[in-house]
Every structure is written in structure tokens, then in C-alpha cells.
Amino acid sequence: MPKLGLPIWRKRGRRCAAALIALLAAAPLLTGCGTGLRLPDDGRRTVVTTFTVLADMTRAVSGGVLPVESIIKPGAEVHGYEPTPSDMLSAARADVVLDNGLGLESWFQQFVQRSEARHVTLSRGVEPIPIRAAGQQGAPNPHAWMSPRNAKSYVANIRDALTRIEPAHAETFRRNAADYTRRIDEIEQYLRTELGKLPEQQRALVTCEGAFSYLARDVGLREDYLWPVNSDSEGTPQQIKNTTRLVRDQRVPAVFCESTVNDKAQQQVAAETGARMGGTLYVDSLSEPGGPVPTYLDLLRHDAETIVGGLSGGAR
Structure with missing residues (x-):
């Protein structure tokens, strides 16, 4: 997998993020750029996630109430992904952006810090496990969603994030989250x-x-x-x-x-x-x-x- 810890990647990520942030002001001129993320324009509040696993979990909790899109498409590598201007502009127009955190999406952090979109990190509340590797002392392993126990924390965070932007459907989100959690429990x-x-x-x-x-x-x-x-x-x-x-x-x-x-x-x-x-x-x-x-x-x-x-x- 591409290496988040490499200095060249950090520098490239900063340059990419800075350029994309600058493009946000030009959104009306750039809506056709790239072939990336496309949000529906039907008046509903929208949710964007950084990669496909989080999008699928969010769709399960939403139950069709809110449109949910993933910046990264199926089969793509999350660690070294390079977002297009179209991706980032669409994410900026979302009502909430959900990411994993734990250092996984370093390419996204600079954008998040400057975007006005609501931002929720779904690994919040998870006890991190440090990576056992020279030069990465203290860095958390980002793959927390691979544990069913942690997945239930993700689901609760998704439920709360959707409820904040669409409180009228709070009961639907609560019910869907509870059902989804039971299915995760069965696999565990x-x-x-x-x-x-x-x-x-x-x-x-x-x-x-x-x-x-x-x-x-x-x-x-x-x-x-x-x-x-x-x-x-x-x-x-x-x-x-x-x-x-x-x-x-x-x-x-x-x-x-x-x-x-x-x-x-x-x-x-x-x-x-x-x-x-x-x-x-x-x-x-x-x-x-x-x-x-x-x-x-x-x-x-x-x-x-x-x-x-x-x-x-x-x-x-």
C-alpha cells in the first residue's frame, strides 16, 4: 500500500489540499471538472464519506432518508487516493462529511480544517492500537472498522451525526442503527x-x-x-x-x-x-x-x- 508516513507524501498532500481549498471559491465554474463525486440536487440534505465502507454503513443507518456518497469508489485504494477538484467541491457542498480518522485519510485533513461542511470522525471513542513499526511509534493503526466491536461505535456515531442534520427522522435512524448493530453482533x-x-x-x-x-x-x-x-x-x-x-x-x-x-x-x-x-x-x-x-x-x-x-x- 502507499505509505502515509513518507515525507514526500505529506508534502504532496499539503500541496494538493491547498490547491483544492483555493478552488472552492470557484465552485460555479468547476462543477463539470473531473469524473468524481456527484451529489443529488433534489433539496435533501446530503452526506459524503471518504471511502466505500463508511458510505455503506451510513446508507444502512440512513435507510434511504438521506443521499450518501463516497469520495473513493469501489476497488480504489484509500491510503494513497488523490481527490479531484470535483470530489472536493462536492464534499464542500455536503451537509456533513464523515471520515475514519486515525491518520487514514491524510489527503483529506487539510480540506476538513478549512471546509464549512460539518465534519464527524467515525472512529471517535475507539481505543487505538499503535502500529508496531520503526519510525511510527505512537501512530495508531487506522483499520479500526475491521473489528465488529469497533464497528458498533461507528454505527452509533453515524446515527448521531445523521440525527443532528435531520432530527425529524431520528427514530428511523435509531431503529436502523439498532438493527444493523444486531447483524454485526451475529457475525462477531x-x-x-x-x-x-x-x-x-x-x-x-x-x-x-x-x-x-x-x-x-x-x-x-x-x-x-x-x-x-x-x-x-x-x-x-x-x-x-x-x-x-x-x-x-x-x-x-x-x-x-x-x-x-x-x-x-x-x-x-x-x-x-x-x-x-x-x-x-x-x-x-x-x-x-x-x-x-x-x-x-x-x-x-x-x-x-x-x-x-x-x-x-x-x-x-
């Missing part, structure tokens, strides 16, 4: 029950990138990975050597890789240790409607079933 319970059937030695989640720290913590999995979040090196010989030793020494039955990264290094770990490739996990983006994870609940369910299947002897 499935994962806990199935993992509880495995011998302790098999309860290890080894992935390409360290995007599952929150999930591993909450469901009792030992976590390891080839490279940490926002690493400036991915799949290096030393990372492969270290992970190979760990998988062999701890007799980890299966290893996994995320959909947005190359699994070549993890394939090598599997070949050298005899571990299975447990399957592809989804993290940062939903798929198109006909794909494997068109909704956030599908993403959670897919990953839960893939992890259980891989560690218990199957593979997806």
Missing part, C-alpha cells in the same frame, strides 16, 4: 464461536499487512504479518525470513493476504513452511455490486468465514 458471535472450537495453537492470524490488529485483539487471535501498516518496505527478504520462522516455529496452519496487495511474498512463506494459503481478505474497499463484498456486512462475513475456514483446514 459466529467468529467467536468457530474460533473457540480450534486448538489454541491454531488461533493465529498471519497476514501480508498488519490491518487486523483490532479484530485479532477482540476475538482472541495472535496476530502477525509480513509488513506493518504504512511500511516503506513490503515483502522484503528479511520480512519473509522472519515470518517463515514464526509460522514454522508456531506451526501456524494457514496464512492470508489482503485483496489490495501482492501475495507473492506470502505465497513464498506458505511454500517454505507447508502452511496453507487461507484465502483473500478484504479491508479497505468494498467491491462493485456484483463482486464478493458489495456491502460492509458482506466484507465482515467473508473475512470471518475465510479466517475460520483457513485456520480449521479449508481455504477460500
Whole structure:
């Protein structure tokens, strides 16, 4: 994945944000620029999120009351996304903008600080897990939505944000949020029950990138990975050597890789240790409607079933 921690990216992000902020004053002249975000013009209040997972969660809580759009489209990489002027102008016209926070959308922060749109960070209230990597001491792992426990905090924050801009529909938002939370609970319970059937030695989640720290913590999995979040090196010989030793020494039955990264290094770990490739996990983006994870609940369910299947002897 592109590296948020690299100085060149921070500088580029600042330049990009500054240029886009300047363009806000020229909105009437630029509404046709780019092919990005388009908000409906039917008089309703509108909601914009930074990426597809948050948009889907918000649509579930809104239940069609409010239009919800994502700046980033399905399949796109959230870490290194470069918003178009059209994206940012549309976001500026929204009634509320929802982001993840925890350092995920560094490309968005300068805009948020200067925009008049209401802004809500959905990871508010989540206990951060620090990234285990040199040079990133204290930086939080941003993938908090991958934990069903944290997801319920996201849902509550979405419910409250929508209620503030559309209080007449507060009961609808409350009811939808409660139903959505129950469905998240069902997936979490499935994962806990199935993992509880495995011998302790098999309860290890080894992935390409360290995007599952929150999930591993909450469901009792030992976590390891080839490279940490926002690493400036991915799949290096030393990372492969270290992970190979760990998988062999701890007799980890299966290893996994995320959909947005190359699994070549993890394939090598599997070949050298005899571990299975447990399957592809989804993290940062939903798929198109006909794909494997068109909704956030599908993403959670897919990953839960893939992890259980891989560690218990199957593979997806």
C-alpha cells in the first residue's frame, strides 16, 4: 500500500489540499471538472464519506432518508487516493462529511480544517492500537472498522451525526442503527464461536499487512504479518525470513493476504513452511455490486468465514 508516513507524501498532500481549498471559491465554474463525486440536487440534505465502507454503513443507518456518497469508489485504494477538484467541491457542498480518522485519510485533513461542511470522525471513542513499526511509534493503526466491536461505535456515531442534520427522522435512524448493530453482533458471535472450537495453537492470524490488529485483539487471535501498516518496505527478504520462522516455529496452519496487495511474498512463506494459503481478505474497499463484498456486512462475513475456514483446514 502507499505509505502515509513518507515525507514526500505529506508534502504532496499539503500541496494538493491547498490547491483544492483555493478552488472552492470557484465552485460555479468547476462543477463539470473531473469524473468524481456527484451529489443529488433534489433539496435533501446530503452526506459524503471518504471511502466505500463508511458510505455503506451510513446508507444502512440512513435507510434511504438521506443521499450518501463516497469520495473513493469501489476497488480504489484509500491510503494513497488523490481527490479531484470535483470530489472536493462536492464534499464542500455536503451537509456533513464523515471520515475514519486515525491518520487514514491524510489527503483529506487539510480540506476538513478549512471546509464549512460539518465534519464527524467515525472512529471517535475507539481505543487505538499503535502500529508496531520503526519510525511510527505512537501512530495508531487506522483499520479500526475491521473489528465488529469497533464497528458498533461507528454505527452509533453515524446515527448521531445523521440525527443532528435531520432530527425529524431520528427514530428511523435509531431503529436502523439498532438493527444493523444486531447483524454485526451475529457475525462477531459466529467468529467467536468457530474460533473457540480450534486448538489454541491454531488461533493465529498471519497476514501480508498488519490491518487486523483490532479484530485479532477482540476475538482472541495472535496476530502477525509480513509488513506493518504504512511500511516503506513490503515483502522484503528479511520480512519473509522472519515470518517463515514464526509460522514454522508456531506451526501456524494457514496464512492470508489482503485483496489490495501482492501475495507473492506470502505465497513464498506458505511454500517454505507447508502452511496453507487461507484465502483473500478484504479491508479497505468494498467491491462493485456484483463482486464478493458489495456491502460492509458482506466484507465482515467473508473475512470471518475465510479466517475460520483457513485456520480449521479449508481455504477460500
